[in-house]
Amino acid sequence: MEVIDRYIYAVTQRLPKQQREDIKQELQSLIEDMLEERIPDGPIAKEDVERVLLELGHPNELAAKYRGYERxxxxxxxxxxxxxxxxxxxxxxxxxxxxxxxxxxxxxxxxxxxxxxxxxxxxxxxxxxxxxxxxxxxxxxxxxxxxxxxxxxxxxKAWKPSDLPPIPDAKxxxxxxxxxxxxxxxxxxxxxxxxxxxxxxxxxxxxxxxxxxxxxxxxxxxxxxxxxxxxxxxxxxxxxxxxxxxxxxxxxxxxxxxxxxxxxxxxxxxxxxxxxxxxxxxxxxxxxxxxxxxxxxxxxxxxxxxxxxxxxxxxxxxxxxxxxxxxxxxxxxxxxxxxxxxxxxxxx
Structure with missing residues (x-):
């Protein structure tokens, strides 16, 4: 699910460097739990992932919640x-x-x-x-x-997970x-x-x-x-x-x-x-x-x-x-x- 990696990358890049790895793992577990709760059996479709990410909100908003401050x-x-x-x-x-x-x-x-x-x-x-x-x-x-x-x-106004930019290539x-x-x-x-x-x-x-x-x-x-x-x-x-x-x-x-x-x-x-x-x-x-x-x-x-x-x-x-x-x-x-x-x- 590349869109999940892109979403997590977009959120963590807006956070202090020392917090990124921990929040990355936390977000990964949170998304997995939310998907498992909604689709306990059967394959997970792209639409299911998008609904979960939409529920979490725009990467800017979620990163702001983790930071706890904006000024x-x-x-x-x-x-x-x-x-x-x-x-x-x-x-x-x-x-x-x-x-x-x-x-x-x-x-x-x-x-x-x-x-x-x-x-x-x-x-x-x-x-x-x-x-x-x-x-x-x-x-x-x-x-x-x-x-x-x-x-x-x-x-x-209508943000979609498909709008997320790709993760940059190391090259x-x-x-x-x-x-x-x-x-x-x-x-x-x-x-x-x-x-x-x-x-x-x-x-x-x-x-x-x-x-x-x-x-x-x-x-x-x-x-x-x-x-x-x-x-x-x-x-x-x-x-x-x-x-x-x-x-x-x-x-x-x-x-x-x-x-x-x-x-x-x-x-x-x-x-x-x-x-x-x-x-x-x-x-x-x-x-x-x-x-x-x-x-x-x-x-x-x-x-x-x-x-x-x-x-x-x-x-x-x-x-x-x-x-x-x-x-x-x-x-x-x-x-x-x-x-x-x-x-x-x-x-x-």
Whole structure:
């Protein structure tokens, strides 16, 4: 009876993860008892199962009875994913800021107290911002889901068990390692760009002193911080949706492509600004004896440096296309894969 499995899955997915297995077994026994009571002898027909499920009610209503409450900011369907993302964001912020603090402490010649104070202040501020943004994103997704469910219920007054969606195939499942890695990388890069842009450059250790020639014009780069926040927000939102949905689908692929294109446009806008790069980069290299003004290396760098913006734009576009092609191919493989043959277990 596949419809029973689909019904139990629809109910338990709306409950906290730690309760799902127990309630699944309880529901299975309850349905078996109800069927046995109504049809003590003879085979059980599909209509009999549907009558029992209709008596139990819509999966949303039954799940609400098990929960015993309805008022929440992050609902049970999203709470496990919310905690997972929150842990990833906090760990990424802590690792990124710790790495930046360690490097700056090594490079700086000031006392140890100032770097520690700055580190703790930055850590508290960034952690608070991370918590707020993750909570806001999940609250928005939660509200959207409630509105969709309410709209579907109003359009489908006469709910039927045949309306239940199928149980997702394991082959279409998205592994969490991909989205988690992407979120971690995004936050670490954002932390470095916001808190220690000077570390992005050419490093040289000479006589125990580490000097860095920055690639970027920091005054210009600071004006693009809002754009960086937007890129990070869209990137994290894309991965959050992948973790929540868990299964590849055509709608998820379209969402992924649209968000990827938005991120690509924002990044190309950033990289296309010729003023973004340090105009004194070559002169600074010469002043710090990183580069000799005589020789092929100097001539090569002088000819290539003006083209860095163009290369960054092209690389961003290529990476975005590769990502879209990879996701499209992964979706196509799951879509074209033959459906698994499952043996139905006897109900009683």
């Amino acid at each position: 929440y900011l992050i609902g049970p369907m999203l709470f496990d994913a919310y905690l997972t993302i929150l842990k990833i964001v906090m760990a990424s912020i802590a690792i990124g800021l710790t790495a930046v603090w360690a490097i700056e402490t090594f490079v700086s010649h000031s006392g140890i107290l100032d770097p520690i104070a700055n580190y703790l202040t930055s850590l508290v501020s960034a952690a608070a911002q991370g918590f707020v943004w993750v909570t806001v994103i999940f609250a928005w997704i939660e509200r959207r889901q409630r509105l969709n469910v309410a709209g579907n219920d109003s359009r489908n 279409t499942q998205i592994k969490r390692s991909g989205p988690i890695s992407s979120i971690f990388f995004t936050i670490v890069v954002l932390v470095i760009c916001l808190y220690s842009t000077d570390l992005l450059g050419v490093w040289r250790l000479h006589d125990g002193t580490l000097t860095v020639v920055s690639f970027l014009n920091n005054d210009v780069f600071r004006h693009y911080w809002p754009l960086l926040w937007m890129v990070a927000a869209f990137s994290i939102l894309r991965e959050i949706v992948r973790i929540i949905v868990q299964q590849r689908s055509g709608k998820l692929l379209v969402f992924h492509i649209v968000v990827t294109l938005i991120i690509t446009v924002l990044m190309c806008t950033l990289f296309a600004d010729n003023a973004l790069l340090n105009p004194d980069f070559i002169q600074d290299l010469i002043a710090l004896s990183h580069l000799s003004p005589e020789g092929k290396d100097f001539d090569t760098l002088v000819s290539l440096w003006p083209k860095v913006n163009e290369w960054l734009v092209n690389a961003t576009i290529v990476l975005a296309l590769l990502d879209i092609i990879t996701e499209s191919y992964a979706w196509y493989r799951t879509k074209s894969a033959p459906a698994p043959i499952t043996k139905q277990k006897p109900l009683v």
